Amino acid sequence: MMKDSNVQKNMMGIMGSGENQANMVGIMSDPSMYKPMVQIMSDPKMKATFSAMLKDPALQPLVKEALAAK
Numbered sequence: 715m716m717k718d719s720n721v722q723k724n725m726m727g728i729m730g731s732g733e734n735q736a737n738m739v740g741i742m743s744d745p746s747m748y749k750p751m752v753q754i755m756s757d758p759k760m761k762a763t764f765s766a767m768l769k770d771p772a773l774q775p776l777v778k779e780a781l782a783a784k
Contacts (some may be wrong), residue, residue: 742780 741747755764767773 739776739780 739774752761767777
């Protein structure tokens with residue numbers, strides 16, 4: 715199993731690229747993905763990653779767009 719810091723770095727790297735941001739908005743705004751995304755985001759190991767995403771100015775528009783699309 716990967717260390718938490720590696721998971722966080724990988725998630726931030728994935729979210730940071732433009733094409734992947736568009737894909738993630740689609741995934742996060744897909745009603746069928748709502749429950750799985752909530753489960754992932756509520757995992758204590760991922761909480762720091764998603765909290766960091768909300769604080770990262772480059773990722774705030776992505777997170778806000780995905781949340782607004784629900």
